[in-house]
Amino acid sequence: MDFFDVVSKRRSVRKYSxxxxxxxxxxxxxEVATLAPSAHNTKPWxxxxxxxxxxxxxxVNSVHKWMDEVLKSPELDDELKEHYNKFRPYFTFYENAPVxxxxxxxxxxxxxxxxxxxxxPEKAKASKVNSLEQSVSAATQNLILAATALGYGSxxxxxxxxAAEDMKKILNLPPEWEIFAIxxxxxxxKQAVPKKPQKFEEVAIVIE
Ligand SMILES: Cc1cc2nc3c(=O)[nH]c(=O)nc-3n(C[C@H](O)[C@H](O)[C@H](O)COP(=O)(O)O)c2cc1C
Numbered sequence: 001m002d003f004f005d006v007v008s009k010r011r012s013v014r015k016y017s018x019x020x021x022x023x024x025x026x027x028x029x030x031e032v033a034t035l036a037p038s039a040h041n042t043k044p045w046x047x048x049x050x051x052x053x054x055x056x057x058x059x060v061n062s063v064h065k066w067m068d069e070v071l072k073s074p075e076l077d078d079e080l081k082e083h084y085n086k087f088r089p090y091f092t093f094y095e096n097a098p099v100x101x102x103x104x105x106x107x108x109x110x111x112x113x114x115x116x117x118x119x120x121p122e123k124a125k126a127s128k129v130n131s132l133e134q135s136v137s138a139a140t141q142n143l144i145l146a147a148t149a150l151g152y153g154s155x156x157x158x159x160x161x162x163a164a165e166d167m168k169k170i171l172n173l174p175p176e177w178e179i180f181a182i183x184x185x186x187x188x189x190k191q192a193v194p195k196k197p198q199k200f201e202e203v204a205i206v207i208e
Pocket of ligand 1: 011012013
């Protein structure tokens with residue numbers, strides 16, 4: 001598939017067939033993900049590939065648990081609670097996905113990061129997190145485009161991350177790994193409609 005076809009065919013797919021996803025295809029997706037650019041070329045992305053149904057179920061349960069906790073808060077009025085609860089399927093839809101990839105980033109310290117953190121700790125904190133998140137996001141985009149090119153559906157999901165701390169425990173992740181996205185992969189139950197790009201004039205300004 002041509003690059004431009006892959007980009008327009010990529011859609012968020014949340015329902016998958018039972019067909020399994022061979023580890024060879026997952027390896028291809030992750031290796032393509034590692035071709036992404038990264039701040040200071042640190043390649044900070046890390047991936048956890050989960051086929052185990054029980055572990056996937058535990059991740060989903062941790063999201064239900066934290067959504068229920070949010071709903072107990074007296075800070076939310078009934079209307080907001082009802083609206084928030086409607087997002088539940090969007091944060092838990094991967095329960096039956098054949099495979100779930102948890103995309104993580106490993107915290108690192110660069111020389112500019114070290115210099116700024118000594119001079120202005122607050123500025124350094126923000127830029128450190130931003131650059132890690134952006135590098136991992138670049139890899140995540142490569143990953144989901146590779147999934148499309150191989151004929152799979154996927155969905156980049158961050159809503160479930162309200163349970164990130166529980167997920168780190170469930171997956172027994174090293175402390176310096178931060179979870180940035182949940183990406184289920186599987187054969188789409190139905191073919192999604194390719195996207196049309198927004199018009200250049202709507203999203204860009206030109207300074208001549
Ligand atoms: C950073 C990010 C977080 C997202 N989080 C979720 C999520 O938690 N649950 C979900 O169902 N979709 C999630 N999505 C998918 C978006 O809803 C989707 O990309 C958007 O509606 C456009 O649809 P498309 O991907 O089919 O073009 C996320 C996408 C991005 C880029």
